[in-house]
Amino acid sequence: DGGITQSPKYLFRKEGQNVTLSCEQNLNHDAMYWYRQDPGQGLRLIYYSQIVNDFQKGDIAEGYSVSREKKESFPLTVTSAQKNPTAFYLCASSRGMNSPLHFGNGTRLTVT
């Protein structure tokens, strides 16, 4: 079955460490996204990519980095510069920028 896989589901890190969240899709979608969700809040866009080797900052890109070396993969690195990294991170993909998003099941990151 086609879908989006995020790993791991839960991740714990110490403050000051960089951490990379994995996102893989086999839907053959061109566009991929990373969102962050905090309790009681909506989704906020971190980074997005429309094609391989190209990506754009979203609304809250500071302290994050991404790469898009393959169509299927869009990993997100949460760096030590991100002031409040503890959150629920969601990866999504779509056929195009205004098409419905398909989400992975998310990674809960806790930084202490």
Add this chain to the structure above:
Amino acid sequence: RKEVEQDPGPFNVPEGATVAFNCTYSNSASQSFFWYRQDCRKEPKLLMSVYSSGNEDGRFTAQLNRASQYISLLIRDSKLSDSATYLCVVNRPMTTDSWGKLQFGAGTQVVVTP
């Protein structure tokens, strides 16, 4: 003003009743509209797209009002399993400075009670 605004609720609905709620958007040039459903601590899932003429999918009806810039979702004959947070999604059209992208509302919580 937020680009996409929703009443956070909760809307407490007896089983079998009808519930409806709206989502307002600020950009009159928006063209794509969706409703997503999110269960507690899970990822959002597409419930339905919203078309200009309005559309229905079983017990769910979505409407678009361009003049007043809002979309609505109506749930008939509510089931306990309809309890969730419903997210409104509206596209931010492309400009000379940036690609278009989808903007999410913070969600409306619906609680269906026995």
